[in-house]
Amino acid sequence: MTGLSIRNVHKSYGNVPVLKGINIDVAEGEFLILVGSSGCGKSTLLNMIAGLETITQGEIAIGGRVVNDLPPKSRDIAMVFQSYALYPSMTVRENISFGLEIRKVAPEERKRIVEAVAESLQISHLLDRKPRQLSGGQRQRVAMGRALARDPTLFLFDEPLSNLDAQLRIEMRSEIKMMHKRTGKTVCYVTHDQVEAMTLGDRIAVMKDGVVQQLGRPQEIYDAPANMYVAGFIGAPPMNFIPGTLEGEGSGLVMSIDTGAERRRLALPFRPADVKARPGQKVVLGLRPERITAAGASTSDPLKVRVDMTEPTGPDTLIYATLNGKRTLCRVQPFAAPKAGEAIALDFDLSRALLFDPESGARLDGGLAG
């Protein structure tokens, strides 16, 4: 049995299509992330799962049951919102038990559930306060408590952490992860934050303009993005996209790189037969910053690069350089970092390099996984 199944779902507002055929199957107990830039239709999809928006076309099933025509309260879901949406005139206790009260849970049972939930979220001392007397983090916990009290088969989260400061966000992130481990319930979680997506999700659906660009495990999406949009969206700092022209050399493929300090042809690790591009064609080379590091004794063929700017992050230092006219980030150990204006010898690890079409953004190398 699947936890959630979204089949060919479309949504239009008037004549404007917002979702253009979404297909996602979520296993029972799985943590699915919907991620994408603002306005791509994440909230719309989540609201349709919740029953807060009508489904223009397609089918949504929760726990094996098609819910297209069921109202939200009959879908056995709970939802946490970005603004928390706590009822302002009710105390924390009343907020958490409101849904139970409507479903006619007996008062003693309600009390027991509220107290157990409050205990698990460490908000027992706040039960008699009003929402306006709470800090952002506490409100967030109450919103979680309201969802937990319902004990649904499916949890829906719409950017629940984006109103918190960085510190609290990390804390609540791990708490949500622990809650998922503890309850084992299916979760559908919307975020525009790719770090949240990577750390929380069993699987991630990357969306753009109402279309799922890629659906896969976090590492899969990181290592083998389906196209340039996904490659650029997942990962911080983002993947480098170095423009160039594909050239043939012997039986292999190469690409010229102008670093500002020297000009060289780098051998690409792709078999010409696998690559959906011919020599002479313009391509984009995708390479993550951590694949460009300071050359060491073992580097066979270091490349000299002029440094535009450096950015120490603590564990390592980011180096900005210009390759083929495009700003490129490299990640080096702090002790190896030069100053701006100096040159540095870099080790380009092309074993994980990707090749994209500059026009369509499609992957051109044959290493497409999954």
Add this chain to the structure above:
Amino acid sequence: MRPDKLVARIAIYAVLGFFALIFLAPLYVVLVTSLKTLPELRVGTMLALPQGLNFDAWGKAWSSACTGAACNGLQPFFMNSVYIVIPSVIISSMIGSINGYALAQWRFPGSEIIFTGLLFGFFIPFQAILLPAAQFLGMLKLANTIPGLIIIQTVYGIAFCTMLFRNYYVAMPLELVKAARVDGAGFFRIFWRIFLPISLPIFTVCVIWQFTHIWNDFLFGVVFSGPESRPITVGLNNLVNTSEGVKEYNVDTAAALITALPTLIVYIIGGRYFIRGLTAGAVKG
């Protein structure tokens, strides 16, 4: 404080005090006149203080002054106004708040068009609806009755009340309704349990506004009332225009004050909340 600043401060207070006096002068004249006897009025100037606190004129205005043929004072008119104002204010505020909640929080197809229509209704002049309204009341067999006036005042007030509440509720996040719907609550339960309890400030504004408006209304009152249902503004008009020989200014001014008293009291009690309610929406929005 530096001397030049002090001078500026004194000048500001002098100007403010001067204008306050100008605005208060008519009230002062009306008040002292209502406390004087007729002989006193003949000899003294308008601004002179009365010789004592003499409420005879007030008594006469309330219960025995002539308003046309009848000589029962303002009392029956006052009670008519009370019977008209209280239900009209309550009903128009309640309907306005539910309308405003629906328009702001449920955004159904066409809700913007309805809101624009209501705004339009808000700007329709009284005079334009007199004839159709009279026909309508005739059809209901409520012409010249208090229930008829209640209906007219309520309907005319709904547009304004709806706009007031809509603008208040539109500042609340739409996610509140979504959360409550997921919790299993419906349209009216969400209104009753979530929106109504946070509506006190805007209710105060609406009630004060509607009370003042309906209490002070003359046009509807004179057009749609019969001998038994005339509101106090019509009573005051009749009282002032009925004279048997000598003009009793003390009774006229006492009657004017009696007419104005309820709105004054409502303002004094609710004024603070009025300002707070008007600005509450603005701050959040």
